Amino acid sequence: MQSIIPEPVDADVPAWWRGLGLPGLADVHVHFLPERMERRVWHHFENGGPLMGAGWPIHYRMPVEERVAHLGMPEYEEFFGMAETFANVRLDTTMTFTDFAERRMPFPARLGPRLRDLGLAGKVLLGSDFPNIPHPYAHQIHALDRLGLGEDWLRAVCWDSAADLLGLSPDDTRSPGER
16 A cells, blocks of 8 residues: 655645755746736836835746746656756746646656656756645645655755755845844
8 A cells, every 4th residue: 555645734844844954945937928017027026015025036037938837747758858958958846746737737657767867967946836826835845745756856856956056045045134
């Protein structure tokens, strides 16, 4: 009988990443928006405001043609090939492996070894599409954990690879008042 990993709730997420020895989670996701809306969103993020504080920089200011999102879902194999071929291609896990995505566009189990290799090579980054998701945030984390690819893979995907790519430090996980 296969063991069942209990579905966590959002309040469990900090204990989960602390258990991996991480300073937090680096949730990296690329959005595709109409150009006018994208300009407004980028301005809002970079300049901050009453709901988000001082703001933060957008690190993916590149043409739509150069962005890759949602692990290439449902064209996983093709997108894995791009990540394996091109040094600067990264894939994000947004929505993939969740119950919602698995019902519609299941991840092919035969690609598991390539997913593990890509994750350990820094080519797979945690993404969630939060808050625009049809499940609790914890479910995305649970979906990654239940893949069974190991703690090194989880650390790479959930923090290390994004930290290397974006120059993040553990201080970046704290609010300005805590620094």
